Amino acid sequence: MDPTPRYVPLDARGWRLAMGLRPLDLRNWLELDEHYERDLAEKSGLLDRCFDVVVATEPEGDAGSRELLREVQDFLRRVHPEVATRVDENEHPIVAASRLVQEDLCVLVKDDEWRLRAACVCFPSRWDLAQKIGTTLDAIHGPVPHYDEVLARPTNGFFDRLGPERAFWRLNWTLLDSAALHQPSAARVAPSGQLADWFFRVERQTLRQLPSTKAIVFTIRTYVTSAATLARSDGDFVPALLYAMESASPATQAYKGWTGVAARLRDALVAK
Template sequence: MAVLQSHLWFAPWAAPRARRLPGIQPLDPADWLHVDDAFAGQMALRDRLIAEAPEAVHALLPSARPAAAELYARVLDILRTAPGYRVAAGAVTRPDGVVVALEPDLPLLTLGRLVQADLCLMEAQGAQHVLTGAILCFPAGWSLDEKIGHPLTRIHTPVPEYDAGLAARVQRLFDGIHVDRPMWRANVLAYADADLFTPAREGAPRPRPVGPAPYVRSERQCLVRLPRTRAVVFSIHTAMVRRAALTPAQAEAFEALHGAPA
């Protein structure tokens, strides 16, 4: 059964000024982690993936344990005052009523069951930022085991738009993220189906929709600097909506980017 949002509640790509890659803009720190109307369905899927295939959705290098611990503490601190959450000494009750045991020794796996956003840890090593840990339940065409331990340029190897110029801009962006000035952007793509867990191997052929794609997938991607370890958290809140659910302005912008439905 498809897990869909009723509407797309973020669409910065609808503004022409935000379409030039990487299309970044400031983020209010209080506006980082969201609960939307697909929370219960997405969290049930996350629970199942983490229980049945943790090796497919989780990775953490030993060197990244301090950053993971800092992120764990940061998110729990946010949830203490977040609407719908109840944080107790050993467990958190989510807005959907599910009680999640707190396991600080498994920080990313625990966080993956608490919030809708996937969470990736990027840490500076030499001149680049390297993916050192992640809980990634909703990959859009990539596999965590191929990317963990690699820098940004290697992670984006199969992306044709990620040329040397864009790579340099993105690296400057990561270098320049301030603790008190997080940033965000969003992408948007047409999809033939509504599957959220869509990993793919590098070099594997990508299926193309036959006819008009009925779904729109958009990722709200945030960049947040942790103050102690200086790691950058790259969070990905995935929305999947029916194309017909776009507002007229969103539909017009989407068609300008990807073409009108056939």
């Protein structure tokens, strides 16, 4: 867990569903930090114990995955020459690539539509990779409230326009009652109103098109920080968090497992 988070993407205007894409300098494509070895060891354990939960591939994603592996190795050799880039040639390239970085990796390929064709996701935020493989962006986001009316068109348009010369990144956040990185089961409503039981979970996501295969790579880097620690270090955190949670629609609150949580946190804080 990070004592001081890199990203606290709370919006003072309250909850917003937005693409929020920003240009990405590819020298900053992937982020390595002091938890590098710990996270890679956790991935390795998950790949041993529950490979089918964290990996899903289809033949349509093989060429893109091979190109992704080369890109990851090139990036590490250029930007982080201190880390090893040797891989097991017998492994699927998306698994081999994923063992080199803290990010989760997804490859999307266009036929009729953009579809998820290969992924190694060891640290999902309460979704099930097996249900998403082979499906379109719209289907992947089926459970996300308001996605279809607000984000489906711009996201599909963005995928169609994205070229290899420009890359982007965005942030997603949620509040969960567990610090675990690997959370493949669906959101649940947790009862606790104690800040100490909650964790601020931020995903830094990047999007880029690979120059040769034209597959699109989606990376997810997950940062988890104790909400109580954040509250101690930043006086604005708790008011902004409670406002963001309460200004989300009831459907969003239910999807996120937040229903009633902000009120319980506030009551507990007032009672202190």
